[in-house]
Amino acid sequence: xxxxxxxxxxxxxxxxxxxxxxIEQKDFRVTIKQKxxxxxxxxxxxxxPQPVYTxxxxxxxxxxxxxxxxxxxxxxxxxxxxAANLLTIKSPMIxxxxxxxxxxxxxxVEVGSEVGPGTVVCIIEAMKLFNEIESEVKGKIVKVLAxxxxxxxxxxxxxxxxxx
Numbered sequence: 001x002x003x004x005x006x007x008x009x010x011x012x013x014x015x016x017x018x019x020x021x022x023i024e025q026k027d028f029r030v031t032i033k034q035k036x037x038x039x040x041x042x043x044x045x046x047x048x049p050q051p052v053y054t055x056x057x058x059x060x061x062x063x064x065x066x067x068x069x070x071x072x073x074x075x076x077x078x079x080x081x082x083a084a085n086l087l088t089i090k091s092p093m094i095x096x097x098x099x100x101x102x103x104x105x106x107x108x109v110e111v112g113s114e115v116g117p118g119t120v121v122c123i124i125e126a127m128k129l130f131n132e133i134e135s136e137v138k139g140k141i142v143k144v145l146a147x148x149x150x151x152x153x154x155x156x157x158x159x160x161x162x163x164x
Contacts, residue, residue: 006030087137089159095126097152099144109159113141121159124152139163 013021013032022031091097099107099122109121115135122133139161146158 085162086142087139087161087163088157089121089133089135089137089161091124091146091152091154091156091158092133093124093126093131094154095124095131095152097146097148097150097158098123098125098130099148101130109141109144111141111143114164115139115141115161122146133158135159135161137161137163 009021009023009030010032020031020033022029099109101108101123108123109115109119115121116138117134117136119135120132121135121141123130124133125131141159142162143160144158145160146152146156152158
């Protein structure tokens, strides 16, 4: 089997629904596999690290309404009143959440910190680019919802802010 025949075989396998083909001739053997396995690995790797790093991240990727309703059912007096007046700073992208600019620096904000529009609250690393995330609201940080150095999803709540 020559190189051109192998290339044609690869094209045929890519166009078909065949997952894997192995051809053997006297002292020659060729195996061609579809790329589907790679896609499965990517999906598996995107899901697998979340429970390892921070289980809260996995729960927060679930519909927020479901999580909030479960919390309200268990503690209705504590979660209904404050949640009504709190604003949420959400992740504008998928990436890794960092509370400080480097390991030896202090956190950008802590619980109780006053923030305003333009105040940097965290960094999200996406594809080796470090993006400063700024607050769009004025108020006081009440709760940090994401763990430092953990993966975050698009639109995932990161901070709760009491408006001022």
